[in-house]
Amino acid sequence: MTTHHIAQRVMVLYTGGTIGMQASANGLAPASGFEARMGEFLASQPQLQVPQWRFREMSPLIDSANMTPAYWLRLRAAIVEAIEQDGCDSVLVLHGTDTLAYSAAAMCFQLLGLPAPVVFTGSMLPAGVPDSDAWENISGALTALAQGQPHGVQLYFHGALLAPTRCAKVRSFGRNPFMALNRNGGAAKAETLPVALNYNQPRREACVGVLPLVPGINAAQLDAMLSSGIQALVLECFGSGTGPSDNPAFLASLQQAQKDGIVVVAITQCHEGGVELDVYEAGSRLRGAGVLSGGGMTREAVFGKLHALLGADLPLAEVRRLIELDLCSELA
Template identity: 35%
Template structure:
């Protein structure tokens, strides 16, 4: 029996058209595929059903509730298809891929998130290859996880991030190997793929409200007043982007006291490095140990996108504070290497 693929078109550059004000989204992506994918090529593709969301969205406008909508879309059709492709804008693609990985734990079918830097409507574009390859990956390969495909690279969704604004090789996975390299041949890295799950463990909350998770990058001279201002709002989680292996000023008692007070109020404070590669090791320097003493938790080598969506997910699941602290430091679906505190 010929395999069937489900394609969820959420919007993004891949379906945009030129306008006097720049690229804009228009309905009718199915017709665009028919016009732009050659009949010979489309005849070699698996059967697919395309669902175009009623209001395509520029990914800069994505909010956490949209992640849940896409996840529900997949779960509702999970038994009817052999694989899934999510077409998405590039700006927040890594956030959505990460969020889906936490809601769709225990997948035994591929979910491939992709898009493009140039719209399919243009003569010269990267959209056709990304779309066709994503469909092939979703159809012909046993990849039991949420992935991001772009320009010959198949990445674990919750390990990916956008690293270039204009290059076709816009995404990478600095702290984890690629799941596959796609050239003349598709070469899967079986060693790093998630294992086949004994059962699905989908975790779809009733709602995915915009819980207040705030990333804050440290900078020389950052004040305790800024920490207090942020954490005294409706903030439930603070992602502290620190220096190097997780360091922050240890000669500013007011700053450390502000973090300690926030921690005592139940705010989850997660330590992530500003560096592109490597992770947090809070005990390597006294400056990192000071954060640990204030109640700050190591985020290991998670990307900002993975940490941000993971906190949102744990909050949405209604877990208590102790359980969230335990799970945020646990590897749930490949987003995190072993933590060294």
């Protein structure tokens, strides 16, 4: 049974994003000073039942289009510090919406075993502008934490809590940009996790590429990606996991990637469903070339998962094994 933890001391980590942006000569830009604005708003809403909160401004503040895996490691460290050193029992991350689903999914894998709830939120319009969703998302997320949430990472937006490993940003407008995707589940749960994946173990940055298949894609394009220094490649396949199986050079490049120790994982380009590499010959040939099945994983989930597995310095065989097992509901 899942235990719900009622938040009493929340650390608010502000990374930037639209929620706190102010007008600049070149358009909206991340701005400091959001703690005072947030405090002023919450003080004006005495009816809200929100926990005590502290505020930490990450540096630098960024538009989330500039988010990187290196920043993820700093964010991970800040979340762990809030729980283990600052006396907080939960964390609220304020983040721009463009890459929020990526960051929240990545933190699911980066914070395995963290004994605290972590919630990500943001807004589509800056706080203070007409019809902004900023304050409703912040107050809603804080209220949700006060009511009790399970340990682990969730995404809060427009009155709903979503599992980050199962959702994506599907709209660039309106109050409801995120949606839970109907993806295939049913993968076996990893019975035990390597100690190296625990939230309090060291991590280093990894390098992961993503390549969507399109009609006529050739081995030269694949080779350019494989030779770019990546440790893993997410191959976004057609349908249930098909690709150009009648192209010997393309398959040979995938086989060479396996020999070179590059982990290649197939996911579907479709919004719903997932990869089943053994249904069509065009998929089974990818499997024969060493491509792993990403099942129903979203791009955000598999990208974050690969970063966590590779960044934990696990043996290659262990990375390949764990990719196809469920770690935190990404394949459930």
